Amino acid sequence: MGKLVGFLEFVAGFLFVVLLAFAVPARDVRNEQPLPFNHKKHVEAGWECINCHPFADHQPFAGLPQAQECVECHESEMPKYPDNKAMREMTELLKKEYIAKGREIPWKVVHRVKDFVYFSHQRHVTLGKIDCTQCHVGVDKMTEPVTKSLFPLPKYPNMFAYNESVRKMYWCMGCHEQKNVTTDCNACHR
Numbered sequence: 001m002g003k004l005v006g007f008l009e010f011v012a013g014f015l016f017v018v019l020l021a022f023a024v025p026a027r028d029v030r031n032e033q034p035l036p037f038n039h040k041k042h043v044e045a046g047w048e049c050i051n052c053h054p055f056a057d058h059q060p061f062a063g064l065p066q067a068q069e070c071v072e073c074h075e076s077e078m079p080k081y082p083d084n085k086a087m088r089e090m091t092e093l094l095k096k097e098y099i100a101k102g103r104e105i106p107w108k109v110v111h112r113v114k115d116f117v118y119f120s121h122q123r124h125v126t127l128g129k130i131d132c133t134q135c136h137v138g139v140d141k142m143t144e145p146v147t148k149s150l151f152p153l154p155k156y157p158n159m160f161a162y163n164e165s166v167r168k169m170y171w172c173m174g175c176h177e178q179k180n181v182t183t184d185c186n187a188c189h190r
């Protein structure tokens, strides 16, 4: 009898775990970034997105700043922020750990589309005149580094659109339809 109860408990526990796996929605993987970074503070200090992501208006990709860029700007700005100890300490750390050692900051790129999709920042930013934060929602308010995607994906547009890839495509398509831009498969899948 004891054995049977134990077995039933095991089965119930197993089913519970299986149910949980289905019930809990898949989360974005929290890939931690190598350094702290505060978008809000930098944006409030008057810097534009393009100051630090300088390729976005003329290349497919946007680019992420490297230690040299951080240090050059900090060194010219530090006199204006004599009390900002964190800024000074970060500048020293970047010089010692990255520039002196010839290392790149190993930022983990969070916003990506798969290789079979073509996306160009230049096309959307320069020709389409779409604001960065329309696609990267809320990044300008972040006080911590970006660790999960900020694309405003539609929740579940229909019963087939349950996975992240399909939701991403619905997001692109939704705006293209609204703005009378092509929704031809070959425009994005080339």
Ligand code: HEC
Binding pocket: 035, 036, 037, 038, 041, 042, 045, 047, 051, 052, 065, 066, 067, 069, 070, 071, 073, 074, 077, 081, 084, 086, 087, 090
């Ligand atoms: C274009 C100029 C510029 C660039 C590039 C820049 N910063 Fe800054 N950073 C600033 C300014 C200005 C402040 C001070 C803001 C304030 O105190 O309001 C600051 C402050 C900081 C601080 C202190 C934050 C705090 O809580 O006070 C950290 C940390 C920092 N930056 C990290 C970085 C890193 C890492 C990079 C490169 C990946 C970088 N910054 C690139 C201008 C820049």
Ligand code: HEC
Binding pocket: 049, 050, 053, 056, 057, 060, 061, 062, 063, 064, 109, 110, 111, 112, 113, 114, 119, 121, 124, 125, 130, 131, 132, 133, 134, 135, 136
């Ligand atoms: C129409 C939507 C859209 C707009 C507008 C947009 N982005 Fe993006 N962004 C994306 C997509 C999609 C990706 C992933 C691209 C890939 O995988 O090639 C991305 C990736 C990025 C990345 C990480 C990879 C890289 O390209 O370096 C950064 C940084 C970035 N965007 C910054 C910006 C900035 C800054 C602006 C404004 C100047 C901007 N984005 C405007 C959709 C957008």
Ligand code: HEC
Binding pocket: 112, 113, 114, 117, 163, 164, 165, 166, 168, 169, 172, 173, 176, 182, 183, 184, 185, 186, 187, 188, 189
């Ligand atoms: C406006 C751009 C755009 C257009 C137009 C477009 N797609 Fe996509 N498609 C995407 C994006 C973005 C993804 C998601 C890639 C990712 O996961 O990073 C995707 C993903 C897919 C996938 C993979 C889905 C999965 O579950 O992995 C298929 C299949 C696909 N598209 C087929 C099509 C077909 C067929 C058409 C034409 C009817 C089409 N796409 C038109 C942007 C587009």
Ligand code: HEC
Binding pocket: 033, 037, 038, 039, 042, 043, 047, 048, 049, 050, 051, 052, 053, 064, 065, 107, 108, 109, 110, 111, 112, 132, 133, 136, 139, 140, 144, 145, 146, 147
């Ligand atoms: C002073 C420099 C600076 C400014 C100004 C700045 N960024 Fe960034 N951005 C960074 C750094 C450094 C990172 C990498 C650390 C992180 O994830 O926060 C980053 C990361 C990002 C990412 C995540 C990239 C990815 O997919 O991994 C996006 C999207 C982005 N920035 C968009 C913007 C937008 C939009 C603006 C303007 C509102 C902006 N940034 C202004 C320095 C800056």
Ligand code: HEC
Binding pocket: 113, 117, 118, 119, 120, 123, 124, 127, 128, 130, 134, 135, 168, 171, 172, 173, 175, 176, 179, 181, 182, 187, 188
């Ligand atoms: C917020 C609106 C918006 C979103 C979201 C958006 N696009 Fe676009 N896209 C545009 C506009 C507007 C244009 C036309 C720009 C121009 O050339 O004037 C465009 C143009 C394009 C083109 C060039 C089309 C051609 O005629 O050859 C491609 C490819 C493309 N987008 C892919 C994507 C992909 C992939 C995504 C999703 C990852 C995406 N777009 C998300 C607005 C958007």
